[in-house]
Amino acid sequence: MSPAHLRVQGLAAGYGGFLVLRDLSLEAAPGLTVILGPNGAGKTTLLKALAGLIARTGDVLLDGEPLPPLNASAAVRRGLSLVPEGRQLFAQMTVSENLELGGWLSTKAERTERLQQAFADFPKLRERAQQLAGTMSGGEQQMVAVARAMMSAPRLLLLDEPSLGLAPRMVDELLAIARRIADAGTTVLMVEQNVRKALAVADRGYVLERGALVASGPAAELARSSAVREAYLGPQAAANP
Numbered sequence: 447m448s449p450a451h452l453r454v455q456g457l458a459a460g461y462g463g464f465l466v467l468r469d470l471s472l473e474a475a476p477g478l479t480v481i482l483g484p485n486g487a488g489k490t491t492l493l494k495a496l497a498g499l500i501a502r503t504g505d506v507l508l509d510g511e512p513l514p515p516l517n518a519s520a521a522v523r524r525g526l527s528l529v530p531e532g533r534q535l536f537a538q539m540t541v542s543e544n545l546e547l548g549g550w551l552s553t554k555a556e557r558t559e560r561l562q563q564a565f566a567d568f569p570k571l572r573e574r575a576q577q578l579a580g581t582m583s584g585g586e587q588q589m590v591a592v593a594r595a596m597m598s599a600p601r602l603l604l605l606d607e608p609s610l611g612l613a614p615r616m617v618d619e620l621l622a623i624a625r626r627i628a629d630a631g632t633t634v635l636m637v638e639q640n641v642r643k644a645l646a647v648a649d650r651g652y653v654l655e656r657g658a659l660v661a662s663g664p665a666a667e668l669a670r671s672s673a674v675r676e677a678y679l680g681p682q683a684a685a686n687p
C-alpha cells in the first residue's frame with residue numbers, strides 16, 4: 447500500500463464557542479512533516495481535530511477522499527492513528543496489554559502478528575513486555591505509545607510532541623523512530639517543540655502561531671529562515687547562520 451497523502455483546506459476548530467484554528471490549509475505528503483509553534487498556538491488542537499476527537503469544519507482529504515469530522519473510529523479505519531500528548535497509557539496494565547489495545551479494530555491474528563512486529567521494531571519493549579506501563583521511564587513510555595499507535599498498521603501517524611519531557615538522548619531516539627516510521631512507508635505528521643532537532647529529521651514543516659500558519663517549506667529551508675531562527679532558535683542562531 448502506498449503512503450497516505452493528507453490535504454487540509456480551510457480547517458477551523460476549537461472548544462465550545464472558542465475558535466482556536468481558523469482557515470488552516472496544509473498538507474502531509476509521504477515522509478515526515480513537522481508542525482512547530484509556541485505553546486497555545488493550536489498544534490494539539492489540530493491533531494485532535496484531524497483524529498476526529500473534536501469538532502471541526504473545512505475539508506480534510508485523505509488520499510483525495512473526505513475524512514468525516516468527529517468520528518475517531520472512522521479515522522482509524524481509514525488508516526489514521528494518533529499518539530496523544532502525554533502518552534496516555536494505561537499505567538496499571540502491562541506493556542503487552544497496552545500494545546494489544548492499540549489493535550482494537552484488528553482481528554486476533556493481525557494483533558498477534560503486529561505485536562511481534564512491534565517487538566522486532568522496539569526490542570526494548572520485548573524485554574519489558576510484562577512490566578506495568580506506569581513503571582517505565584518517560585522515554586520508554588513514549589516508545590510504548592508510538593508502538594501502540596502502530597498496532598493499527600496506520601498509513602498516517604499523528605505524533606503529538608514525542609520528545610516532551612525527555613532527556614536529550616531519548617529525544618534523539620524518539621525523533622529517529624519517527625524518521626524510521628516515515629521511511630518505512632507511514633506518512634508522519636508530528637508536532638514538536640524541539641525546533642532544531644525536529645527540523646533536522648523532518649522533510650517539511652509548518653509554523654503555527656495563534657491558530658494561523660506563519661511559515662512553511664522544506665525543513666532545511668525553515669531551519670535557515672531568519673524568522674524561524676529568531677523566534678525559535680535564539681538570537682545567537684540568528685546571528686550565526
Ligand SMILES: Nc1ncnc2c1ncn2[C@@H]1O[C@H](COP(=O)(O)OP(=O)(O)OP(=O)(O)O)[C@@H](O)[C@H]1O
Pocket residue numbers: 461464466483484485486487488489490491492531639
Ligand atoms: N479542552 C479545552 N477546552 C478549552 N480550551 C482549550 C482546550 N484545550 C486547549 N484549549 C485552548 O486552545 C488553545 C490551543 O491549545 P493547544 O493545546 O492546541 O496548543 P498547542 O499549540 O498544542 O500548545 P502546547 O505546545 O502548549 O501543547 C489554547 O489557548 C488552549 O488554552
